[in-house]
Amino acid sequence: MSLAAVVATACTSYYEIPIETPIRAKLDVGAFQRVLVAGFLAGGSDDVDGNLETTRLLRSQLRTKSELRVIDADVLPLMDVASEDRKGDAASAALPNPIKDDKDLDQYQHVFADVEYWKGIGEEYQQPLIVTGTVMFTSRQQTQMQQREQEVFDTLGRRRTVAERRLVERKGFGLTGRFIFIDGRTGTTLHSQGFTESILYDANRQTPALSSYFELMDKLIPNFLATLSSQKIKGTRILLN
Amino acid sequence: MRVRSIIAAVLLVVAVTAPAAADEREDAKNQVQFGIRVAQIGLWREAITHWERAVKLDPTYAPAYNNLAIGYEQQGEFDKARNAYEKALELNPNNAYIKQNYELFKEINDRTNK
Numbered sequence: 001m002s003l004a005a006v007v008a009t010a011c012t013s014y015y016e017i018p019i020e021t022p023i024r025a026k027l028d029v030g031a032f033q034r035v036l037v038a039g040f041l042a043g044g045s046d047d048v049d050g051n052l053e054t055t056r057l058l059r060s061q062l063r064t065k066s067e068l069r070v071i072d073a074d075v076l077p078l079m080d081v082a083s084e085d086r087k088g089d090a091a092s093a094a095l096p097n098p099i100k101d102d103k104d105l106d107q108y109q110h111v112f113a114d115v116e117y118w119k120g121i122g123e124e125y126q127q128p129l130i131v132t133g134t135v136m137f138t139s140r141q142q143t144q145m146q147q148r149e150q151e152v153f154d155t156l157g158r159r160r161t162v163a164e165r166r167l168v169e170r171k172g173f174g175l176t177g178r179f180i181f182i183d184g185r186t187g188t189t190l191h192s193q194g195f196t197e198s199i200l201y202d203a204n205r206q207t208p209a210l211s212s213y214f215e216l217m218d219k220l221i222p223n224f225l226a227t228l229s230s231q232k233i234k235g236t237r238i239l240l241n
Numbered sequence: 242m243r244v245r246s247i248i249a250a251v252l253l254v255v256a257v258t259a260p261a262a263a264d265e266r267e268d269a270k271n272q273v274q275f276g277i278r279v280a281q282i283g284l285w286r287e288a289i290t291h292w293e294r295a296v297k298l299d300p301t302y303a304p305a306y307n308n309l310a311i312g313y314e315q316q317g318e319f320d321k322a323r324n325a326y327e328k329a330l331e332l333n334p335n336n337a338y339i340k341q342n343y344e345l346f347k348e349i350n351d352r353t354n355k
Contacts, residue, residue, distance in 0.1 A: 012304060012336075012338075014338055015277055015281070017280060017281060017311070019311060019314060019315045020315065021314055021315065021317065021349050022316075022317040023317070023349070024317065233349055235345055235349075237311045237314070237342045237345065238307075238338040238341065238342055239277050239280065239304075239307070239308050239311060240273075240303075240304035240307050240308060240336075240338060240339070241270060241273050241274050241277060241304055
């Protein structure tokens with residue numbers, strides 16, 4: 001750093017100030033007063049019912065953090081709906097049930113493009129915004145390099161620390177999928193957004209699958225809500241003089 | 242003889258322009274300080290006006306760009322905020338406060354662009 005820069009830095013006063021950054025909604029939902037979280041195509045781990053839990057969680061979040069009125073309705077069994085769609089198609093094989101991986105899930109994706117079906121759902125619930133999508137909740141295992149400080153003493157008894165690197169086994173869960181927003185008046189998709197989150201713990205830690213699921217959903221919720229309504233993100237910045 | 246003339250000319254230019262530059266910096270600092278005061282009571286639009294004046298008065302004054310970037314961020318004007326942060330860092334790349342502000346801004350900006 002030059003002398004001038006050092007002097008300038010030394011003379012700079014700073015003021016911490018709270019700010020609220022406004023984030024505009026990604027989707028214009030002005031045409032809708034109601035929202036139906038219809039249900040999800042879910043797969044992966046058997047420990048969590050991804051369809052039911054995701055629907056419940058999003059409904060409760062929208063109730064408190066959005067201006068749209070949330071419709072209480074039975075959760076749609078989208079796997080059954082997708083299978084019914086395929087029944088008429090003699091050439092196609094039965095759809096995999098349960099959904100174990102992304103390959104299985106891909107075979108169900110046609111249900112989101114079924115404009116007539118979604119239009120029908122829209123008519124049933126007075127043309128709301130419909131939220132649906134996919135959720136894959138799977139267990140994960142990974143070996144990671146971990147570094148920690150190790151205390152050592154030399155022959156004179158002097159203490160020093162050395163960095164020790166070792167491989168550790170980590171276990172956890174991953175959540176991937178897509179939120180799809182459908183116009184209940186036309187049955188067409190307005191917006192869709194993918195998500196991927198994972199969480200890993202020490203291999204000997206026993207974490208219930210359901211609490212990991214909620215931990216992962218906690219990370220996704222702000223982005224989900226930001227799609228539908230403007231948000232303000234609170235933070236602090238440093239003003240300078 | 243010729244070298245002496247050149248040195249004399251350079252010194253004359255420095256002597257004439259240095260006080261003017263110092264005045265501009267002083268005026269810019271006053272604008273920045275006033276902007277800070279009004280921002281602290283929530284008058285961000287007013288603050289932005291003063292910081293915009295400051296960067297016009299002294300386009301080499303990094304704190305003015307830093308504050309302007311924060312003002313734009315508070316107003317949701319992300320493109321302008323990014324440009325102002327980048328200018329502040331260009332002028333003062335080692336300033337830890339500007340770097341920290343910019344990192345926090347980028348985190349929010351990346352999240353909204355996901």
